[in-house]
Amino acid sequence: MNEGRLKSLLLVIGGIVTFLVPLTPFFYMVLTGLSEHHDFLSADKSFVFTLSHFHAVLASESSHFMAFVRNTLIVSAASAVISVCIASMAAYAVTRLSFRGKMAFMLVILALSMFPPISLVGYLFKLMSGLGWINTYQALVFPYVAWTLPLSLWILVSYFSNIPRDLDRAGLVDGCSRLQILIKVIFPVAAPGIFSTALLSFIFAFNEFMFALMLTTDYSARTIPVGIALFEGLHGQIPWGEIMAAATMTTIPVVILALIFQRRIIQGLTRGAVKG
Amino acid sequence: MKIVCRHLRKRFLTMRGVVEAVKDLSLEVEKGEFFVFLGPSGCGKSTLLNLTAGLEKPTDGEILFNDRIVAAPKKKIFIPPRERNVAMVFQSYALYPHLNVFENIAFPLRVSKEKDREINKSVQEVSTMLGIRDLMERKPGELSGGQRQRVSIARAIVRRPDVFLLDEPLSNLDAQLRMSTRGELKRLQRELEVTTLYVTHDQTEAMTLGDRVAVLKDGFLVQVGTPAELYEKPKSSFVATFIGSPPMNLILAQVKQEEERVILSFDDVSVVLPPEQTEKIRGMAKEDVLMGIRPEHVTLLEQERESTYSGRLSSIEPLGRETLLRIRTGQKEVVALSSHKHYHLNETVRFFFEPGRIHLFDY
Numbered sequence: 001m002n003e004g005r006l007k008s009l010l011l012v013i014g015g016i017v018t019f020l021v022p023l024t025p026f027f028y029m030v031l032t033g034l035s036e037h038h039d040f041l042s043a044d045k046s047f048v049f050t051l052s053h054f055h056a057v058l059a060s061e062s063s064h065f066m067a068f069v070r071n072t073l074i075v076s077a078a079s080a081v082i083s084v085c086i087a088s089m090a091a092y093a094v095t096r097l098s099f100r101g102k103m104a105f106m107l108v109i110l111a112l113s114m115f116p117p118i119s120l121v122g123y124l125f126k127l128m129s130g131l132g133w134i135n136t137y138q139a140l141v142f143p144y145v146a147w148t149l150p151l152s153l154w155i156l157v158s159y160f161s162n163i164p165r166d167l168d169r170a171g172l173v174d175g176c177s178r179l180q181i182l183i184k185v186i187f188p189v190a191a192p193g194i195f196s197t198a199l200l201s202f203i204f205a206f207n208e209f210m211f212a213l214m215l216t217t218d219y220s221a222r223t224i225p226v227g228i229a230l231f232e233g234l235h236g237q238i239p240w241g242e243i244m245a246a247a248t249m250t251t252i253p254v255v256i257l258a259l260i261f262q263r264r265i266i267q268g269l270t271r272g273a274v275k276g
Numbered sequence: 277m278k279i280v281c282r283h284l285r286k287r288f289l290t291m292r293g294v295v296e297a298v299k300d301l302s303l304e305v306e307k308g309e310f311f312v313f314l315g316p317s318g319c320g321k322s323t324l325l326n327l328t329a330g331l332e333k334p335t336d337g338e339i340l341f342n343d344r345i346v347a348a349p350k351k352k353i354f355i356p357p358r359e360r361n362v363a364m365v366f367q368s369y370a371l372y373p374h375l376n377v378f379e380n381i382a383f384p385l386r387v388s389k390e391k392d393r394e395i396n397k398s399v400q401e402v403s404t405m406l407g408i409r410d411l412m413e414r415k416p417g418e419l420s421g422g423q424r425q426r427v428s429i430a431r432a433i434v435r436r437p438d439v440f441l442l443d444e445p446l447s448n449l450d451a452q453l454r455m456s457t458r459g460e461l462k463r464l465q466r467e468l469e470v471t472t473l474y475v476t477h478d479q480t481e482a483m484t485l486g487d488r489v490a491v492l493k494d495g496f497l498v499q500v501g502t503p504a505e506l507y508e509k510p511k512s513s514f515v516a517t518f519i520g521s522p523p524m525n526l527i528l529a530q531v532k533q534e535e536e537r538v539i540l541s542f543d544d545v546s547v548v549l550p551p552e553q554t555e556k557i558r559g560m561a562k563e564d565v566l567m568g569i570r571p572e573h574v575t576l577l578e579q580e581r582e583s584t585y586s587g588r589l590s591s592i593e594p595l596g597r598e599t600l601l602r603i604r605t606g607q608k609e610v611v612a613l614s615s616h617k618h619y620h621l622n623e624t625v626r627f628f629f630e631p632g633r634i635h636l637f638d639y
Contacts, residue, residue: 166366166370169366172356173362175357175384176358180387189373189374191374
C-alpha cells in the first residue's frame with residue numbers, strides 16, 4: 001500500500017470515528033425511543049418498531065411534555081434576548097468609550113463566571129423562596145441571564161473590537177447619537193456575532209439542569225431537561241421508551257435553531273466596511 | 277463658515293503616558309477656503325480634524341465656527357458632532373457595509389428625519405454629480421476603491437455641510453486614480469463653495485489642492501501660507517525639505533565675513549551671498565548655518581566660468597522630462613535637476629547655485 005492511499009484511508013477511518021463517537025448515544029436514544037422494548041440489544045429481545053412512546057409522551061395529560069417545551073422555549077428565549085441586550089450595550093461601552101478600570105471590569109466579570117453553580121444554588125433557592133418566585137419563569141430567567149452574561153460579554157467585546165472605529169466616527173459625524181450608532185450601525189454589522197452569542201445563551205438555558213431542578217416544582221415552570229429526568233412510569237419503573245422519545249423531540253428545536261442561524265453566523269457581513 | 281482655533285491643545289492619556297498631539301495651535305480658516313493640514317505621520321493633523329469634527333474634545337483652547345463657540349473646555353462648552361453640521365470623508369471610506377449605496381448616501385438624511393421625497397431628490401442629485409448613479413443597488417463590498425471613495429464623498433456632501441473634512445481621502449487609491457480624483461475634489465469644492473479642511477502627508481496633494489497649507493510637526497504649527505509662499509519662502513529647514521520634490525539640498529556651511537561680502541563655505545566650495553541676503557545672515561549672527569538650495573536651482577554648466585564648483589556624478593536617475601543628478605563634492609552631496617540627458621556616471625561636472633535662490637536656516 002502506498003503512502004497516499006494509507007493517508008486517505010486513515011483520514012476516512014478518523015472521520016468515521018470522529019463522527020460515530022458523538023453520534024452513537026444519539027442513535028441509541030432515537031432507536032430506544034422507537035423500540036417497543038428498551039432492552040432491544042439483549043439476546044432474547046428483538047427490535048420492534050413502534051411510535052407508541054412518542055404518542056404516549058405527546059398525548060398523555062400526565063406527562064406535561066408540551067408544557068415543558070413551552071416553559072423551556074420561553075425561559076431560554078427570554079434569557080438569551082436579555083443577556084445579549086445587556087451584553088451588547090456593555091460591549092459597546094467597553095470597546096468604544098474610555099473609562100477608568102476597563103480591564104479590571106472585564107477581569108472581574110470573567111472571575112465571576114468561574115463560580116461553580118453548585119455553590120450558588122443553595123443561596124438562590126433561599127432568595128427565590130424569599131421573593132416568592134419559586135416555580136416561576138423569572139426564577140430561572142434571572143440566574144440564566146446572570147450566568148450567560150460574562151460569556152456573552154466576552155464574545156461580543158471581541159466581536160465589536162473588530163468593527164472599525166471609523167464606522168462609529170462616520171455615524172457620529174452623520175448625526176447619530178451613541179445609541180443610534182449601536183442600533184443602526186453596530187447591530188447590523190455585528191449581526192452574525194450577536195446571533196451566535198444569542199444562540200449560545202439560548203442553548204445554555206435550554207440544557208441547564210440544576211437551577212431548573214431546584215427552583216421549579218411542577219409543570220407550570222419546569223423545563224424539559226428536568227421534566228424528562230423526572231418522568232415516572234405507572235408503577236414507579238423508569239419509562240426508558242418515553243424518556244428517549246421525549247429527548248429525541250427535544251433536540252429538534254435546537255437543531256432547527258442551529259440550522260437557521262448557521263447561515264447568519266457564516267455570512268461575512270463586515271465585508272466591504274473598509275478597504276481590504 | 278469661518279473656522280477659528282485659539283491656543284488649541286490636545287493631550288491623550290496612553291499606555292506610554294501623556295502624549296500631547298496638538299500644542300498651543302492658533303489659526304483661522306476663511307469661509308469657502310480649501311485649507312490643507314500637511315505633516316508627517318504623528319504630527320497631530322488628524323487629531324486637529326477630529327477636534328474640528330467634535331470627535332475629540334480639546335484639552336484647552338477654543339474652536340469657533342463663525343462666532344459660535346463649538347468647543348471651549350474652560351467655558352465648559354462642547355457641541356457634539358451632530359450639531360455642528362460637518363461632514364467627513366475617511367481614509368478607510370467607512371461606508372456602512374450592511375447598506376447599499378443609496379442607503380449609505382441617504383444615511384445622514386434619514387438620521388435627520390427628512391422626507392422620503394427630499395431624500396430621493398438629494399441622493400439622485402449628488403450621485404449624478406459624482407457619476408455613481410448606476411451603482412445605487414450595490415453593497416460597499418461590491419465596489420472598487422475608487423467607487424467607494426465616490427460614495428463616501430457623496431455621503432459627505434449630500435446634506436450640504438457647513439464644513440467639509442477630509443482625512444487622507446486619496447491614500448488608498450492607486451496613483452492614476454489619485455490624480456484624477458484630486459482634480460475632481462478641487463472642482464467639487466469650488467462648486468459647493470464649502471469650507472474644507474484636508475489632511476494629508478503628501479506634499480503634492482497639499483500643493484495642488486490647497487488655497488492655503490498649514491505645515492505641522494510634532495503638534496506644532498510650523499508655517500501657514502499659500503503653496504507658493506511655502507515653496508518660495510520656507511521659514512524653517514523642516515518646511516523646506518518637506519515641500520518640493522525632490523527635496524531641497526541642505527548643506528551645513530560656515531559663514532565668513534569679508535568686508536562687504538558674506539561668503540558661505542563648505543568643503544572647498546565657497547558661495548558668495550548676494551547683497552540682499554547679507555542682511556539676513558547678519559541677523560542670524562552665527563558661524564554655522566544651513567544653506568538650502570532646491571535641485572532645480574542648481575545649474576550645470578558646459579564650460580568653466582567664475583564661481584562654479586566641480587563634482588563627480590555619483591548617481592543619475594532619469595525622471596522622464598528631467599534627470600535627477602547626485603553630485604558628490606568633497607564630503608557633501610548636492611542634488612540637481614537637469615533637462616539634459618547626456619551625462620555619464622563618475623563624470624566630473626561643473627555647477628553653480630542660482631544667486632538669490634539660496635535659503636538660509638538656523639543650524
